[in-house]
Amino acid sequence: MESRIITPGPYRATKLWNEVTKFFRAGMPLKKHRVHFKLYANCFTASEAIDWLHHLLKSNSNFGAEVTRQQTIQLLRKFLKNHVIEDLKGRWGSEDLDDNNALYRFPSTSPVKPVPNRHPLWKRSSLENVFKERENLFKLPHFSRRTPKKPDFKVEQENDVCETEEDFVNDGPKELSKKDIEEIWGNITLIHLQKILALPSLEEVLNPAQINPNHIMYNMTHTSKHGVVVLEEKTDDLPHWVLSAMKCLANWPRNNDMSQATYVGFERDVFRTVADYFLGLPEPLLTFEYYELFVNILGLLQPHLERVAIEALQLCCLLLPPANRRKLQLLMRMISRMSQNVDMPRLHDAMGTRSLMIQTFSRCVLCCAEEVDLDELLATRLVSFLLDHHQDVLQVPCYLQTAVLDHMQYLRRAHVKVADGVPAYYFCKQISKQEFEAQRLTTSQAAIEELLENIIKDRNLSVKDKKKKLRQFQKEYPEIYRSRFPTTESEAKLFEHKPTIKQPMLVLKKPKFHSIRY
Template sequence: MWHIPLPFFLLGISGPFRATQLWRNIIEALQMQVEVKHHRRHLQVHKDCFTGSDAVDVVLSHLMQNIYFFASEVSRLKAARLCQALMDARVFEPVGMRLFRWEKELTFEDSGCSLYHFLDGDVLPGSARHCGEVENFTDMNKNGKKKKWCRFDDVRTISNPLALGSSDRRVERILQTINLQPSMPSGLNYAGTSMNYLSNKVVQEVWKQQTLLQLLQLVELPMLDCFLNTPTKPESLRMLPNHDSLVISNTCVDREESRVFSLPELDSWLMAAADCLELFPDQLIVATEEQLLQDNATEGEEKLVAQKRVLFDTIAKYYGCQERVPLLAGRYRDSHSGILKLLECGKGEDALRASQLCLRLLDARSRDELRRLLAFMAEAADTKTFRLHKQTENRALVARMFLKAVLQSKDVTRAQCEQLLLFLMDNHLHLFKTPVSLINAVRKTLWTLQQGGDVDHTAVFVFCQQVSMQQYKEQQEKTSLDSLKQLIEHITLSSDLSNRRRRKLLKEFQKHHPAVFLQHVSSIL
């Protein structure tokens, strides 16, 4: 009914509305909607760039609202892979260096710490980017270093698909690699097609609404007002306030020349630690590096273990600060109790899905930080690398060290908090995935709004049924009559009332409801 699975060049569509036009629309949506601003990372200010998570949000929103992808299954992972294709096509490139890296990452990362900037300001007519802001693409091999292979190597040179003769087929190969199959809705007037895309504010509200609706199917949330506005963390409650503007003299190190934070080979433990350190204040990173440089006596495996101990102590001390606000603040305690009840009933899948929905209500930074921390906790809890303490198991020590940084609740015991934290840690690989049912519900709602329809009539979950005014009045009269009959029967038959008190109540009842009183007396006689 909805789609005809044929390639664009076989549909006989005239004009620019082809696969390359879809490609151009995606680039235009990204350039126009993503938030481009200055970002400070590790003693450096990067101008006119955007984060990887913001890019994925924009691309995912565009795919979900695009009618030509309506019949295709869309997910955040596919949106991230499409961003990878855009980066390989030199639409944008990574900015700055990551900790523990010698060179820029060629793999796109859906993260709030990964920074990117546009390369070609003239990819589309009327682009908001000016030619003066465009930076020339620099080859990563200019220093003689081997460039990493990319799965989109064969289409990496597409900066403007319209300049290539077989651009439609090239773009189609990219979309097929991502498993995105654009299709033509049947009965669509191709010549006059125009798509009305919703604003980012509306899209975010739809996500929040549908997330809450699905969360309410799993756990009980008596108060919803606290979820509507997510407050930002006060600056005064951070561990080191105003660290963004702090200038450290004589201790600053060049991240591109640092040897300690650019180890040649990294295991999963060090990778997880590096991801956590990305969010730390600059001065704390510098102090950690100086501490690692002080130990030059040991070599080999002993040195690596010593470095890991330093990194673990640094991360644990940072998150153990009493002034820090928990990543899962108190406003989520109702959902925590519901998730714990699901775990106690043996409903692990429902508990995981409720956790996924609950974490979608977090702000982007807290969500990203929690993802990194849980991944590091999972690595540190594994005893295969080394033991953190001689007398305490790694798992118990990790739970104790990071409990207050993740959640605090007065409604549940400390043991229950540790149980929930360990559950989140054990499922961290699946915890931040978006349920397919939520994506489908959001797409359906966005499509309804685009068509000007009533969202209430297309809701995924129905909690009540609308009735006419006449039906409402009939139900009201019937319910009131039944309640009055129950009341007079209670007065007549109750053994707790004295005869004097019963006669008085019956007299009052007859005065205010004579019709019900006569009906009751006639039924007795």
């Protein structure tokens, strides 16, 4: 049965649960089975259900091929507990289901979980106030990943539109406070994230009170040459013995610490040490508060949206506390190297290294504070994607820093209108996409025309080089070149004041003419 993509939005995990439930009830083959000489119709064995549901989950683009048979069994147990299925005697409410020939059936009605209207962690009234306050304090133009160097704004007063440049005077450079800079980092990050997720608002998937701009700023600016966050507080870092164990596994069998004697099964014990540390953390690396946000990004993990998902994860991982981001970076680097290391001994009797890494560390990367029925499957899907794209996901997005610096530069140019000796401040109104595209085209064309004039007026260029550059410009921008030089005469005037070089006299002697008479 073809899977349907559950797009980003509030309570995506609940929607996915309802979707899988409907697929399972609609597609699971029902047969006749005989038990103790008695025939039962419209039922299935536990093993048959596991086989069918496992195939469904692996082929479903919302979960991916990393789903294991054991995870499928766990999901069926939750189906039994939530009365999606029942045994032949109508019993349900427990998780007593194993991979065997025990018979089960569907109840007459399937309980579809209701989707709540609001997230329980915050109230709508306070949420709307925070977002409204952000919009009033920070009205931006239409942003793209390539933010223009000098963004165009439509400037308005509360009721009147200012139409003449004479109404403005420059009041000198404006000093931005620390709070102003933090607001800029936080708001521009949220604007880009909202655009990437294609959501009308982030309020249903992200509590704005959770955003700490200092985390974003630190994660962007305090990195090593490999892009890993460098912590100022060493007490927040991984313990030395965990770092040594991770380095040992990442570089296996090239272990630099030769003082540690090895033995048969040594690598398994080292791996268990690292796993125990991460599984013992008080909360997942992506934190409980950002669970809903990362679950929504899972809806972008499609082949045609891979680049979009990477960009969304880049921004979301900047929201993490620096200590969490550093742990996540080092963990993904370790398990990536281990998964690709052909010399790594088998660490599990029934599972390959990649599958073992994903199954072991998925819950310490992503899980909900209150258990969600699809937690394990969603975490597996996310860690699998991170394992393949962690270098891109966990690098610093340069375009975000450019957008922040450009906006800070704009704000430092204070524009004030003086009326009766009292300065009246103006705000920036967001313009439509069509207006932005028109302004962008006009600004770009003006910059190209300015480039042409610079070539024409450059006195350091020789005539040969200038003609060469003009030919290149004419080839790239024929319309702009034609508007500047509509005729060949106007182009020729550009070089007419240049002194011409006399032709060398090749013939120095008077030629002799011979008679052709005979």
